[in-house]
Amino acid sequence: MIMQKLQESIGKLNNPFVVGLDTKIDYLPHGVSSVVEFNSGIIDSIYDVVAAVKIQIAMYEERGVEGIEEFYRTAEYAKGRGLMVIADVKRADIGDTAVSYSKAYLSRDCIDFITLNPYLGYDSLAPFFEDSERYDKGVFILVKTSNKSSGDIQNLIVEGRPLYEVVADKVAGWGAVHMDGGYSRIGGVAGATYPDELKRIRGIMRYNYLLIPGYGAQGGTAEDIARALDGDINGILINSSRKVLLAYRKSNKDYREAARNKVLRMKEELRDAFNDRVQ
């Protein structure tokens, strides 16, 4: 259900972008007094043009108990507006402990997807896979991350090919038994900042959604993504955080209007890049 819903929503909106609510206190414009107020304003302005928001929990954890409260209030507000919610938590732990992490997120109504780190192997991920079926949720497993040093571990050569390809293979295999319509509940994370790697990962993970960070502020472009994916826009979610949240700083508009305009402009740029590629 969830993967079909995601696919339908992206298709209807004609927009694979998700807005990353990685809100820091110093992002708040004059006159906005809390993170939840800011996030709610952003959500109100983009709920009808994107399928999902991604909430990076680190910025909320930084502010302790109060921050965690704001994390959940943001997730609930987005959910109430009809958006799907990705909790970007990148959790990983041994089996018993993973059960607790999975319950923490996947058992909650306000969260649809979480991100996970594969370093501990299958049994650290299995509780999330089980809960994805139980609660009709999905997960995205880190394959190739968008940061500069991601190659330190992820590009080490394992039997003739980079580790991220081995991980992509494993994720595709694990995901094959958790299909929901045409796509698996188990997706991957592959950064827009490494288009060659993204292309190889897409080649391996054909039935898995790819969550693509690194667009915009980190340097990945619409052309990079369109080229990497050979003009096929299906099965992807592209995250943009700062470019949307801080769009108001480069305009004279209210932060909400600036955010909406930015999302609509990114959507057009992306369609253009993919159309150029296809033609």
Next chain:
Amino acid sequence: MIMQKLQESIGKLNNPFVVGLDTKIDYLPHGVSSVVEFNSGIIDSIYDVVAAVKIQIAMYEERGVEGIEEFYRTAEYAKGRGLMVIADVKRADIGDTAVSYSKAYLSRDCIDFITLNPYLGYDSLAPFFEDSERYDKGVFILVKTSNKSSGDIQNLIVEGRPLYEVVADKVAGWGAVHMDGGYSRIGGVAGATYPDELKRIRGIMRYNYLLIPGYGAQGGTAEDIARALDGDINGILINSSRKVLLAYRKSNKDYREAARNKVLRMKEELRDAFNDRVQ
């Protein structure tokens, strides 16, 4: 300072065990009504026989905002009793985001150490390294975890040797510029359930503390550890959680007395195992 303090405390107590406060609601004995009450009782009963406690945040995150409040209250209570506190959070994210995670834990007085996941590479860890100097704290990076599937990724062969050895090499290298007395602020995690791997990791990471999980309930024994370390008990912390927290279920004693007795018994078993090995 912190690493010297850790070393002195373990030396004085003659005990490298840390107690893991991975408290689940169903661990509470009859008459104990909250996780914080239970944890405080455990802390009161072991504060003078161990150097540190390790708090696994997953069990607290599972209970949402309330759980996070209990996590911090537990850390503060342990700190107030003179214990060092390891926040077992296994966090990992790209640089900017890692800054927030680092602030969330290392900037707080009640936390001395955290655990980290290396999959995203150096720049995802650097903010924690910087903060370890700024706030006089330490970190433990996952090298070889104690779970059954840890080999899925960690034992893949990279240029003739397993990935965990490559990671151990990197951690040792990163740690070399963050020395505090005889040991680095940057330590590693290596499970007691894989003594051969633990031996190789010790061989690579000679100036890094090793946090060793997997003792007891997961199957690692004192003899396994003593053998892996060739009878050298320095530079290690061994975690035990369930065996201590649930010791009361195998005795007629109060949970606090049972926990203390268990820790003292484990300490003796460990000394015996190491002495047998040395002689």
